Amino acid sequence: MHQPRMWWNVYQMVGPEAPHPEQAVPCDPMAASPWMTALLLVSFALAQPVCSGIFKRRDYSRWPEPPCEMYYPWGPRRDSICPDVTAHVCATNGETYKNECFFCLDHWEFGPYVQFYKYGKCK
Template sequence: MSYKDKTEIFKPRDINKWPKPPCKMYYSVDPSYTSQCPDVTSYVCATNGHTYQNECFFCVDQWEFGPHIKFYKYGKCD
């Protein structure tokens, strides 16, 4: 059995290769429907510098306020 070198495990990752949140699954078919996001903490950072509680909250904001809000990375914004 071989073990990975610690530098391999902790090396910086290219955030451009991370999968984007699947926002279509959070969009409501009925515009009058208010989305109910789960109370799960899995932070998402957007290009507007806002940290969202999870991808659902990010996707709903993107849907309501426009495509200028873009996914940046998973985790809190720095």
């Protein structure tokens, strides 16, 4: 009958008091040490809160309204340069704006006809 292959414990073959290689203690390569088991259990325990925070749906209704003061056009031509960032804003007129800056510019131009409704695309 075929004997299973055993790996030799390297730690017992190193050092000044090392036994002869023929006297080395065989060890099972599939056996897990206690610290390895503890590490595995801790990593599984920490993975759940981390992953749940990544995949959690965000409630945009609790976010504050856009800070339009920071996008106020200044200078003699009253022009404003909006960043090329996609973070949709939905207004009460049913239009979806690319980001807060574009929403704020229309809000100043059209006043009460364009009000903040929610973050995200309009339906």
